[in-house]
Structure formats: structure tokens, C-alpha cells
Amino acid sequence: MARITITFNGNEALRLSAGELARELALPLAMAGEPDSDLQLVVTPEHLELQDARDPRQGPVYADFSRLDFRPYCANLSRRQPLARAIGKKTKSVVDATAGYGQDALLLALMGFRVTAIERSPVIAALARDGLQRFIKHTGMNLSERLQLMTGDARALLAAIAPRPDAIFLDPMFPPKRRKSAGVKKEMRLLRELVGDDADAPELLDISRATARDRVVVKRPDDAPPLAPNPSMSLAGKLVRYDVYLTNPRRPG
Numbered sequence: 001m002a003r004i005t006i007t008f009n010g011n012e013a014l015r016l017s018a019g020e021l022a023r024e025l026a027l028p029l030a031m032a033g034e035p036d037s038d039l040q041l042v043v044t045p046e047h048l049e050l051q052d053a054r055d056p057r058q059g060p061v062y063a064d065f066s067r068l069d070f071r072p073y074c075a076n077l078s079r080r081q082p083l084a085r086a087i088g089k090k091t092k093s094v095v096d097a098t099a100g101y102g103q104d105a106l107l108l109a110l111m112g113f114r115v116t117a118i119e120r121s122p123v124i125a126a127l128a129r130d131g132l133q134r135f136i137k138h139t140g141m142n143l144s145e146r147l148q149l150m151t152g153d154a155r156a157l158l159a160a161i162a163p164r165p166d167a168i169f170l171d172p173m174f175p176p177k178r179r180k181s182a183g184v185k186k187e188m189r190l191l192r193e194l195v196g197d198d199a200d201a202p203e204l205l206d207i208s209r210a211t212a213r214d215r216v217v218v219k220r221p222d223d224a225p226p227l228a229p230n231p232s233m234s235l236a237g238k239l240v241r242y243d244v245y246l247t248n249p250r251r252p253g
């Protein structure tokens, strides 16, 4: 288990925010540079970042949506692209039950779906919340009606979401590659260290199938087997595949 502390970048004005975050996440507050942790969640004037204290040369990880092309009508947000087609044209509400850093949840919200995102790692959820808040501040968009982020285990929280969502989107951790790739991005490396391999993803899929009014969409690497056999359909994206499990086969589209 990685030892994690909260710190701030030396700017005393940030001590308060760091202290609040430490209380919220029930993690110890440490001074920057104190070596007694594996990972440090650092409050800086710009953003919240995760540092690998064992290897600071790796550089920080933070949720950054500023370089993604999310302009209205751009290809990323097109309802013709595989993710939107997998979610379905009649779908209005989506739960992203494996929110991670929040990129897919943001994408879905900007496509016009009403999204509830759930992330069970409080550290990853804090990074996602920070990235989403900066995106909203930077773009001036009001997403409060369309995107909310909850921290907790979706296996327990899904039952409490009312009304039931039309679709549930799952993007559990991909099975680790047999050959270790040197090119694994630090974002993914630290994510895997914090959250593991999501071995309970099949259980989450079962619960999701019993909850979604219309469908569950599972994002998989293009060369991985489906999370459960016989998806109703599969749509190929760039390096990934979206397996769709219809839960109400009388409502196609």
C-alpha cells in the first residue's frame, strides 16, 4: 500500500486548503520535501497534483483537460463517434461508474448527456474534481446541471441513484499487458498503483445491468475479451472497443 501525504508547495496561503483536504481524505498533512511518504498530493497555486516522492524526476500528475479539443461541434463531441453511438441516441442520463480522472465523464457531459460520475479512490476523485473545476473556470461553462461527481464505491451507490439512469458507462482498469511496456504513462502507472486492477469489475457489471434502464456500455482495449460474454453489440473506437449490454432490448437505438 502506498503511503500518501497531503502537502502544499511552500506558499503559506495554501496551508488552509491543504489542511482541509487532509481532513476530508483522512490523510496526514506533511511539509513539501518531507520524505516519509511514497506519494504526495500537493496543493499548488495552479492545481492539485500527485507526486511520486520516490522518483520526483517523473514529474507531477494532475487532471488536465485544457489541451483536449472540446469545442462545440468538434469531432470529439460528435454524436456520430463510437462512444456516443454506444451510449445511444435516446439516452439522456448516464452514470459513469468508474470515473477515474474524469475525462470520459466530461466528454459525455459536453456531448449533452446528464452525467453522474462515481470514483471510489478519494485521491483520484480529488484530482478529477480539481481538473473539472479548473475546466469550468477556464471555459466559463456552467456544467452544474449536467455533471456531478460522487466519491464512493459504485457497487453500493448505484442503488441509491434515482431515477435510475438510462445508461451506465464502465471503464474499469484494463488487464495489465503481459509484456511490461516502458511507455506506460505516469498517469496510468500511478492510477494502477493507487486503485489496483479492478478485479471486481465483473460484479460491477452485473449490478449495472440490474440497474440501467436501457444499457450498460463497457470500454475495453481492442484486443481484450469482453468483460461478460455476448454483448448485444460492439463498436470499435481508436484502440478501444465499446461493448454494449442492452438491459431493455425492446427499446433499440
Ligand SMILES: C[S@@+](CC[C@H](N)C(=O)[O-])C[C@H]1O[C@@H](n2cnc3c(N)ncnc32)[C@H](O)[C@@H]1O
Pocket (backbone or CB within 6 Å): 097, 098, 099, 100, 101, 102, 103, 104, 105, 118, 119, 120, 121, 124, 152, 153, 154, 155, 171, 172, 173, 174, 191, 195, 198, 204
Ligand atoms: C481506467 S480508470 C477510468 C478512467 C476514466 N474513464 C477517465 O476518463 O479518466 C478506472 C477507474 O475506475 C475506478 N473504479 C473501479 N471500480 C469502481 C467502483 N466499483 N466504484 C467506483 N469507482 C471504481 C477506479 O478506482 C479507477 O479510478
